[in-house]
Amino acid sequence: MEFELKETLLYVENLSVAYDDVVIIKDINLTEKDVVRKDVENTGQIIAVIGRSGRGKSTFFKALTGLVPLHSGKILIKDFESTDASAAKIVKEGDIGFVDQKYTLFRHKTVAQTLKFALKKTKLTDSEKETKIKEYVKKWGLENCIDKYPNELSGGQRQRTAIIEQLFSSEKFIIMDEPFSGLDVGNIEEVKNAIDLLCDSSEYNTVIFSTHNIGLAIDLAQVIYIIGYPTINGKLQNYGTIVAKYDLREMGIAWNDKYTDHAKLHKEIVHQMMIS
Amino acid sequence: MIKKLITPFEKIARSQKTIILIVWIVFLLLLWFFGTSGQKHLFPNPSQVLEGFKGLYNEGLVVHIFNSLKLCFISIFLATLIALMFAYLWPIPMLKPVSEFITKLRFLPFTGLSFYITLIIHEARNMQIWIMVIFLTTFLTTSLISVIKDIPQEEFDHAKTLKCNRWEVLWQVIVLGRIDYVIDSIRQNLAITWMMLVTVESIVVASGGLGFLIKNSDKFMNHGRIIALQMIILLIGLLLDLGINYIRKAIFRYSKI
Numbered sequence: 055m056e057f058e059l060k061e062t063l064l065y066v067e068n069l070s071v072a073y074d075d076v077v078i079i080k081d082i083n084l085t086e087k088d089v090v091r092k093d094v095e096n097t098g099q100i101i102a103v104i105g106r107s108g109r110g111k112s113t114f115f116k117a118l119t120g121l122v123p124l125h126s127g128k129i130l131i132k133d134f135e136s137t138d139a140s141a142a143k144i145v146k147e148g149d150i151g152f153v154d155q156k157y158t159l160f161r162h163k164t165v166a167q168t169l170k171f172a173l174k175k176t177k178l179t180d181s182e183k184e185t186k187i188k189e190y191v192k193k194w195g196l197e198n199c200i201d202k203y204p205n206e207l208s209g210g211q212r213q214r215t216a217i218i219e220q221l222f223s224s225e226k227f228i229i230m231d232e233p234f235s236g237l238d239v240g241n242i243e244e245v246k247n248a249i250d251l252l253c254d255s256s257e258y259n260t261v262i263f264s265t266h267n268i269g270l271a272i273d274l275a276q277v278i279y280i281i282g283y284p285t286i287n288g289k290l291q292n293y294g295t296i297v298a299k300y301d302l303r304e305m306g307i308a309w310n311d312k313y314t315d316h317a318k319l320h321k322e323i324v325h326q327m328m329i330s
Numbered sequence: 331m332i333k334k335l336i337t338p339f340e341k342i343a344r345s346q347k348t349i350i351l352i353v354w355i356v357f358l359l360l361l362w363f364f365g366t367s368g369q370k371h372l373f374p375n376p377s378q379v380l381e382g383f384k385g386l387y388n389e390g391l392v393v394h395i396f397n398s399l400k401l402c403f404i405s406i407f408l409a410t411l412i413a414l415m416f417a418y419l420w421p422i423p424m425l426k427p428v429s430e431f432i433t434k435l436r437f438l439p440f441t442g443l444s445f446y447i448t449l450i451i452h453e454a455r456n457m458q459i460w461i462m463v464i465f466l467t468t469f470l471t472t473s474l475i476s477v478i479k480d481i482p483q484e485e486f487d488h489a490k491t492l493k494c495n496r497w498e499v500l501w502q503v504i505v506l507g508r509i510d511y512v513i514d515s516i517r518q519n520l521a522i523t524w525m526m527l528v529t530v531e532s533i534v535v536a537s538g539g540l541g542f543l544i545k546n547s548d549k550f551m552n553h554g555r556i557i558a559l560q561m562i563i564l565l566i567g568l569l570l571d572l573g574i575n576y577i578r579k580a581i582f583r584y585s586k587i
Contacts, residue, residue: 116487119487119491120490121487121490121491147490147491147493148490148491148494150491151491152487152488152491154484154488156482156484158482158485158487158488159488160488160489160506160507161485161507161584162506162507162509162582162584171492172492175493203584204584205584205586206583206584219492220492223491223492
C-alpha cells in the first residue's frame with residue numbers, strides 16, 4: 055500500500071539507562087515519523103518491540119515514558135502545542151502514556167472519575183471534558199460500567215479504561231508493556247481492536263507495545279524493533295540495545311491482509327532473538 | 331466421610347463446616363459443665379460465672395463498659411491521627427528515619443514509659459489516654475508503613491504517567507488509594523488495643539472500666555467474676571472487630587482486602 059513518511063514524531067538518540075552503575079540499555083537510536091496512507095483518513099503508528107526476557111524492554115519503556123532518569127542520550131517527541139510543525143520537546147513524565155501488563159488503575163476511582171482525573175491537566179473546559187468522556191465511553195463500549203470501580207470491571211473493560219485514561223492524559227503516545235500477556239483469544243482480539251481504534255482516531259496516535267508473541271507483532275505492527283544483547287568484536291555484550299529493525303511497511307506486510315506467509319519473517323526474528 | 335474430615339486440604343460442604351463448629355461448641359460446653367461439676371475445680375462452673383455476671387451488672391457493668399469503650403475510641407482516634415502523620419511522612423527521604431524510629435519504639439517496655447508519663451501528666455484519665463496513644467501509635471505506624479511498602483511500583487508509575495507531581499502521587503496513591511487499609515490496620519491492631527486498654531485501666535485507676543473490674547475481682551479471687559469479665563471483654567472485642575470490618579466494606583465498595 056502506498057504510504058508517505060511525514061514529520062518526526064519520536065526521536066531517540068544514544069539512549070542509555072543504568073541502575074547503580076549497571077548498564078541496562080545502551081546506544082539506542084530510533085526515529086519514528088508520521089505515516090500517511092493514500093485515501094486513508096487517519097493512520098496511527100504501531101510499533102512493536104520484542105526481545106528475550108531481561109534484555110531491557112521494560113527499562114526502555116520506562117525511559118521513553120520518563121519514569122527512569124537517562125544515563126545519557128535524549129528522547130524527543132513532536133511538540134503538538136507548537137505552531138511550528140517541526141517543533142520537538144524533550145520527553146518528561148506524563149508526555150507518553152504507559153499501560154502496564156496489569157492495566158493498573160486508581161483502585162479508589164470509578165471509570166468516570168478515572169477519565170475525569172486523566173483530563174484534569176488538559177486545557178479543556180468542564181463541559182468539553184464531559185463531552186469527550188461521553189464520546190469515548192460510547193465509542194469504546196464502556197457505557198454500562200461508568201460508575202464501576204476497577205475491581206468490578208471485566209478484564210476487557212479494565213484494559214479499555216486504562217488505554218483511554220492514558221490517551222486522555224498523554225494525548226498522542228501510548229506505550230503498552232506486554233498487553234497480550236496471559237490473555238485468552240477473546241481478550242487478545244479486544245486489545246487488537248483497541249489498538250486499531252486508537253490508530254484510526256488520530257493521525258498522530260502512536261502505539262508502542264512489547265510482546266513475546268511474534269505472530270501478533272507481525273500482524274499488528276508497522277515496524278518491529280528487536281532488543282537484545284549486541285555482539286561487538288565477536289563478544290556478546292550484557293546490555294540491551296536495538297539489534298534489528300523490520301519496517302513492515304517497506305516490506306509490504308503492514309496493512310496487507312493478503313500477506314499470510316509469516317513463517318519466513320517469523321523465523322528470521324526468532325534467529326535475531328536467539329543470537330542476542 | 332469421616333476420613334475426608336480428618337484428611338488435610340480436603341474440601342468439605344458448608345453444612346459439614348457448620349456441623350463441625352456446632353460439635354466443637356457443644357464439646358466445649360460439655361467439658362465446662364462436667365469438668366467443673368466436682369468439688370475441686372480450677373475453672374469456675376457455669377453457675378459461678380452466672381453469679382459473676384449478676385454481680386458485675388449490679389456494680390454498674392454497663393457504665394464500666396461505656397468508660398472502657400470511650401477510652402478505647404479516644405485513644406484509637408488520637409493514635410490514628412498521629413500514626414497517619416508519621417506514615418504519610420515516611421516516603422519523604424528526610425523524614426523517613428523519624429517514622430522508622432517510631433516503629434522501633436513498639437519494643438519499649440510498658441512500665442518504663444508509663445513512669446515518665448506519670449511525671450508529666452497528673453490526671454489519671456489523661457494518663458490512661460496518653461499511655462494508650464503512645465503505644466498504639468507505634469503499632470499503627472508500623473502497620474501503616476507496611477501497607478505503603480506493599481503498594482506495587484506500578485501504582486506509583488501509573489500516577490506519574492498521569493502527570494501527577496510527587497505530592498499528588500502521595501495523595502492519590504497512598505492517602506486516597508489506601509484509606510480503606512487505615513481502617514483495616516485499626517481493626518488488626520484492635521486486639522492489641524483492647525488487651526492494652528484493660529491492662530492500663532488496671533494499672534492506672536481512673537474512672538472505672540473493665541480493667542478496673544478485673545483488678546478488683548482478681549484481688550478477691552472471685553473466679554466467677556473474672557471469667558464473666560473475660561467473656562465480656564472477648565465478646566466486645568469480637569463485636570468491635572466485626573463492626574469495623576462492616577464499616578470498611580460499607581463505606582469503600584472497592585475495598586477487597
